[in-house]
Amino acid sequence: MAFQGVKGTRDFYPDAMRLRNWITDAWRRVSLRNGFEEYDSPIFEYLDLFTAKSGQEIAEQLFSLTDRGGRNLAIRPEITPALARMVNARINALPRPIKWFSVPRLCRAENPQKGRLREFFQWNIDIIGSDDVLADAECVFVAVDFLREVGLSPSEVQVRIGSRPLTVAALRGCGVGDEVIDKALAVLDKRAKISDQEFLDAARKIGMDDAQVRTVMRFQDCAGVAELRQAVAEAEGAGEACDKLERLMACLQAMGAGDYCALDLRVVRGLAYYTGVVYEVFDTGQNLRAIAGGGRYDNLLAVLGGPQVGATGFGMGDVVLGILLEERGRLPETLKAASLDVFVIDDRPELAELVFQTVGALRRAGRAADFSYKRQNVGKQLKEANKRGARQAAILKSPDLVALKNLATGEQVEMSMTEFQEKYCSLVPKP
Numbered sequence: 533m534a535f536q537g538v539k540g541t542r543d544f545y546p547d548a549m550r551l552r553n554w555i556t557d558a559w560r561r562v563s564l565r566n567g568f569e570e571y572d573s574p575i576f577e578y579l580d581l582f583t584a585k586s587g588q589e590i591a592e593q594l595f596s597l598t599d600r601g602g603r604n605l606a607i608r609p610e611i612t613p614a615l616a617r618m619v620n621a622r623i624n625a626l627p628r629p630i631k632w633f634s635v636p637r638l639c640r641a642e643n644p645q646k647g648r649l650r651e652f653f654q655w656n657i658d659i660i661g662s663d664d665v666l667a668d669a670e671c672v673f674v675a676v677d678f679l680r681e682v683g684l685s686p687s688e689v690q691v692r693i694g695s696r697p698l699t700v701a702a703l704r705g706c707g708v709g710d711e712v713i714d715k716a717l718a719v720l721d722k723r724a725k726i727s728d729q730e731f732l733d734a735a736r737k738i739g740m741d742d743a744q745v746r747t748v749m750r751f752q753d754c755a756g757v758a759e760l761r762q763a764v765a766e767a768e769g770a771g772e773a774c775d776k777l778e779r780l781m782a783c784l785q786a787m788g789a790g791d792y793c794a795l796d797l798r799v800v801r802g803l804a805y806y807t808g809v810v811y812e813v814f815d816t817g818q819n820l821r822a823i824a825g826g827g828r829y830d831n832l833l834a835v836l837g838g839p840q841v842g843a844t845g846f847g848m849g850d851v852v853l854g855i856l857l858e859e860r861g862r863l864p865e866t867l868k869a870a871s872l873d874v875f876v877i878d879d880r881p882e883l884a885e886l887v888f889q890t891v892g893a894l895r896r897a898g899r900a901a902d903f904s905y906k907r908q909n910v911g912k913q914l915k916e917a918n919k920r921g922a923r924q925a926a927i928l929k930s931p932d933l934v935a936l937k938n939l940a941t942g943e944q945v946e947m948s949m950t951e952f953q954e955k956y957c958s959l960v961p962k963p
């Protein structure tokens with residue numbers, strides 16, 4: 533019986549792996565140049581960590597298991613609660629603000645569809661320990677910095693920015709009761725993905741009347757902060773939330789990321805822990821699912837047993853990003869395997885032993901070296917060297933004579949084995 537991989541998972545053959553590394557290398561490069569340090573967490577945690585404050589949707593998508601001691605565990609569907617747990621454990625020792633990034637492998641028991649799989653990689657950028665809008669602006673800037681780095685322009689991708697407190701204020705303002713707010717946020721989050729009729733039906737189902745739905749829709753369609761101020765003028769705390777949104781947009785403009793960003797109150801986010809500005813990155817045609825999403829989550833550390841500390845950040849998956857880059861022709865055409873410095877070849881079979889010795893000496897010196905398992909003529913071995921992308925071939929002519937061939941130019945120089953060893957088999961200095 534032939535076995536197959538599980539639906540919604542991917543095999544990474546070397547060519548796919550090179551592509552994955554190309555993306556994750558860019559994530560790491562951009563994180564580091566923006567001043568973030570890498571961390572990681574275990575692949576599974578106690579189940580409660582992910583059911584405490586992430587919300588219904590993610591709780592339904594957990595791959596959970598029970599260990600032999602009867603403890604309830606879950607494979608991580610996101611890393612944010614684990615980050616909060618880790619920071620809480622060392623809260624007094626860590627200098628703030630904490631600027632950390634991670635590239636975890638995550639699992640969600642989703643229905644596999646275009647852009648959503650059951651196993652994926654997700655770049656996370658988070659700043660903990662600052663209440664300043666500057667921290668939110670910096671996270672958005674990092675996302676934009678990456679998008680620009682991989683060649684996506686503002687006409688192709690946009691960061692759409694909303695505000696949880698303003699959305700809550702608008703809901704309260706039209707009489708939606710506190711007990712319905714969480715459910716209402718979940719319905720509003722779906723608005724862009726469903727028809728107006730489906731949206732209306734979902735809102736009615738949680739007890740909102742048609743007038744309330746119309747008012748909230750009008751609020752969500754506000755195009756600028758001035759219009760927003762009018763729409764939520766009466767609501768408590770709304771003025772401050774509008775100020776923050778305005779400052780965020782100004783910071784992004786000042787940092788040179790403004791052209792990628794737009795206000796969009798239809799962005800609510802599915803996760804329950806967000807408390808401030810929220811945002812999602814979409815392709816401008818909005819043909820694909822979100823490329824990234826994040827926002828401010830000032831209560832999560834406290835909910836998980838730590839102090840009240842401001843936190844903000846985002847996650848960007850590799851799946852939609854990969855689809856978009858492919859559609860736009862922005863993926864590098866050929867990603868070569870790590871190239872070999874030297875391919876060692878024997879002129880005749882008696883020198884085979886010397887081939888292994890030389891390869892061993894080259895590798896011990898830190899050079900990428902390889903050789904053919906087949907003892908065949910020089911021409912065939914050279915062909916293999918070219919196929920492997922080697923820069924040079926060292927052809928052993930006799931125990932004391934080496935011909936070094938540059939495989940790009942075809943140029944060849946001869947030298948004694950002693951000279952070859954002195955030049956190529958002494959330790960390569962580490963960078």
Ligand code: HAM
Nearest residue numbers: 610612648649652822823824825826845846847849851
């Ligand atoms: P999220 O919106 O659940 O947020 O996921 C963020 C991104 O991860 C999505 O926009 C998408 O690119 C990718 N993603 C999510 N689920 C899948 C899936 N099933 N298949 C492929 N890609 C997926 C979070 O996870 C938050 N913890 C992000 C965050 C960090 N907020 C603050 N800090």
